[in-house]
Amino acid sequence: MKIKRFRGLVAALFAVTAVAIPGATSASAATELTFWSWRTEDKAFYENQIKLFQAKNPDITVKFTPYLNTEYNAILATALTAGKGPDIIQMRPYGGMSNLSDAGNFLPLTAAEVPALKKLPAGILAAAQGYKDKKQYGLPYAVSALGIMYNPDILEQSGVRALPQTWAQLMEAFNKVKKAGFLPIGNAGGNGPALEQLHATIGPTFYGGTSFFNDVVAGKKTFTDKAYVASLKAVADIAKYMPANYQGIDYNTMRGLFANEKAAFYIGGNYEIGYFRSLNPSLNIGWFPAPKANAGAKRYVGTWADGSYAINAKTTNKAAALKFLNFLGTKEFGQALVDEIAFIPTAPYVKINDQAVKEINRWRTTLGTPFLNVVGFRYESPTSSSILQPGFQKLIVGGTTPEQLAKDVQTAVASWYAPQKGKS
Amino acid sequence: MSSALKRDQHKAIGALLTPALIIIIVFTTIPALTTLSYAFFGWEGFQRTTYVGFENFQSLFQYPYFDQFKAALKHNTIAFVVIMTFQTSIGLLLAYAMFRVKRGLRFYRVVVFLPVIFSLVVVGYLWQALLDPYYGPINQILTGIGLPEFAKPWLGDTATALPSLMFINLWRWVGFPAIVFLAGLNAINQEFLEAARIDGASEGQIFRKVIFPLLAPSLTIITVLTFIGAYEWFDLPFVLGGSNGSPAGSTDTLALMFYRLSFGSIDSGANNVGVGSALGVLIFTLVGLGAALGSNLLRRREVEQ
Numbered sequence: 001m002k003i004k005r006f007r008g009l010v011a012a013l014f015a016v017t018a019v020a021i022p023g024a025t026s027a028s029a030a031t032e033l034t035f036w037s038w039r040t041e042d043k044a045f046y047e048n049q050i051k052l053f054q055a056k057n058p059d060i061t062v063k064f065t066p067y068l069n070t071e072y073n074a075i076l077a078t079a080l081t082a083g084k085g086p087d088i089i090q091m092r093p094y095g096g097m098s099n100l101s102d103a104g105n106f107l108p109l110t111a112a113e114v115p116a117l118k119k120l121p122a123g124i125l126a127a128a129q130g131y132k133d134k135k136q137y138g139l140p141y142a143v144s145a146l147g148i149m150y151n152p153d154i155l156e157q158s159g160v161r162a163l164p165q166t167w168a169q170l171m172e173a174f175n176k177v178k179k180a181g182f183l184p185i186g187n188a189g190g191n192g193p194a195l196e197q198l199h200a201t202i203g204p205t206f207y208g209g210t211s212f213f214n215d216v217v218a219g220k221k222t223f224t225d226k227a228y229v230a231s232l233k234a235v236a237d238i239a240k241y242m243p244a245n246y247q248g249i250d251y252n253t254m255r256g257l258f259a260n261e262k263a264a265f266y267i268g269g270n271y272e273i274g275y276f277r278s279l280n281p282s283l284n285i286g287w288f289p290a291p292k293a294n295a296g297a298k299r300y301v302g303t304w305a306d307g308s309y310a311i312n313a314k315t316t317n318k319a320a321a322l323k324f325l326n327f328l329g330t331k332e333f334g335q336a337l338v339d340e341i342a343f344i345p346t347a348p349y350v351k352i353n354d355q356a357v358k359e360i361n362r363w364r365t366t367l368g369t370p371f372l373n374v375v376g377f378r379y380e381s382p383t384s385s386s387i388l389q390p391g392f393q394k395l396i397v398g399g400t401t402p403e404q405l406a407k408d409v410q411t412a413v414a415s416w417y418a419p420q421k422g423k424s
Numbered sequence: 425m426s427s428a429l430k431r432d433q434h435k436a437i438g439a440l441l442t443p444a445l446i447i448i449i450v451f452t453t454i455p456a457l458t459t460l461s462y463a464f465f466g467w468e469g470f471q472r473t474t475y476v477g478f479e480n481f482q483s484l485f486q487y488p489y490f491d492q493f494k495a496a497l498k499h500n501t502i503a504f505v506v507i508m509t510f511q512t513s514i515g516l517l518l519a520y521a522m523f524r525v526k527r528g529l530r531f532y533r534v535v536v537f538l539p540v541i542f543s544l545v546v547v548g549y550l551w552q553a554l555l556d557p558y559y560g561p562i563n564q565i566l567t568g569i570g571l572p573e574f575a576k577p578w579l580g581d582t583a584t585a586l587p588s589l590m591f592i593n594l595w596r597w598v599g600f601p602a603i604v605f606l607a608g609l610n611a612i613n614q615e616f617l618e619a620a621r622i623d624g625a626s627e628g629q630i631f632r633k634v635i636f637p638l639l640a641p642s643l644t645i646i647t648v649l650t651f652i653g654a655y656e657w658f659d660l661p662f663v664l665g666g667s668n669g670s671p672a673g674s675t676d677t678l679a680l681m682f683y684r685l686s687f688g689s690i691d692s693g694a695n696n697v698g699v700g701s702a703l704g705v706l707i708f709t710l711v712g713l714g715a716a717l718g719s720n721l722l723r724r725r726e727v728e729q
Binding site for chain 1: 468469470471483486487488489552555556557558559563575576577578579580581582666667668669670671672673683684685687688694695696699
């Protein structure tokens, strides 16, 4: 085994970046902006939108480059730390990017330069602010909501007449679907983040949603709380409804199982709908919020402001970059994002036409609870996500217990999060 | 040779070495020393804060990093032992077969070496597709021939993921030791072999008593390179398991852990440059010492032709 040292890989990455970003352009040539994203599935959408932008701004060209979602942070961090990186950056929310914004990698945005910021609610703007300086670094473009998507045709054929309202009814529906020869859920174990989202969908009703969120953020409760352990157990319980060999099924395959009408349910975010439709335009998709854990529990819809657009602080094309950012803040672009990728808009001036998205947004506004790991515990390492993602992969094959996993998360978070310090 | 000529020669050698030295200092020595210094500072994201002494090293030996470190070190060590045992011995067998083959040596040489020149990313995705638990042909064939119990989620099961990776690594790299050994075999003076044959030695005896000892220099190179490669194993695990060593860290390696700590982990944001650098220092020390010691020991048992 003769291995190119990974230093070589990083160097190659820099080289690629260097090529992707031409320095000063000559006066006659158009200004070229580079735009990075983790949404490989939205490439066609963005390229289309860029064409519209370029038609109005013939002196600017924009090059859209998406990277694999799981590696995007590392690739972007490497480039920015080296003083490179794209002009326009699709930025993760909350702690997902705050280490980069705190290091001064992004251009602070003002409402004077980016008027769309004035129209967004404060709670949404907060997702794209620095952890320390609270400056606005990004223009948030979408809100995400977690729930259960289903295929009405398969439910019909399996004799599931009513949508499950409780956990027991959900299990009953899974069994009926299985008996009818379909896969109950497309969800599988090959992708840690997808399992974390599954937990964030079905978990809050077990741990008590927003009140637990507030207590654990304030340090009044810990992750070893019985209710939180029960939420982890729910993930372990669901594994037996996953497709055969679920441990090895990757993100695209699991989503494909639902999109290609092999699985009756898919547990996850509304942002999957666009991908499902791209695989199977005639797919009939229904959506309902995760059922309550028991008769006394409440239902919740996990939600968070998911992603924003930011500008590289070191861009040599600030004026052009701002022009493009403002294009991303227009009503037309926001409308296209909602109509074509089924995102829930951040801006009140965008209308939701899609029936499924409308329904999701209605539930979100009434049952919304913050995505615990994303909103609360991604600011320092080890994040709760970095323990839970591989932890869930172990849990669903019996490699760890819900109690142990809860203890692991608590130990990790207590090592840096002040209100949890010394608690177990 | 006059001393003036010698001085000129020294100047020429110096002039020729300088460019390479500058490149090595700027791109290897300085970054390595910088990393060493990073390990002794506190970090907030990518901003260096104050001097913290050995705090980062202490964190590395605490939960959760220590568990990850132990697991990664174990995987690197398993990879070294398994690759050394199988890849090297199969490589040696292939080399010996090619050495003895009467016709078609060039053809066999190309076939054996071909996977080595494939892009590793392509090899990774190719095997990912072949081993896919749902659509992959390997499981379909196993099920088709009546062995469904062997149709496993190869890359998704914590028990089979690392062995699968080592197998793919062998498939891809076995040509490298084979070619090195073939070169070593061709360098052996034929008179030794003829002398052994005249003395009535069997093929097995010739291989064990004459050829193998004379191959020692090649074996030294392969062992040291395998050691360095195994403890810095990054590319194939990264392509197939991502930076978290999926599933559940079962394909994690020290280099992946370093990358994850320094630049941020899978979809979960925060990084820790300080602990990452501390790990970098440890890996550097381990590989440096191991390679130096190993090559020293192995060179001692090499025989002169």
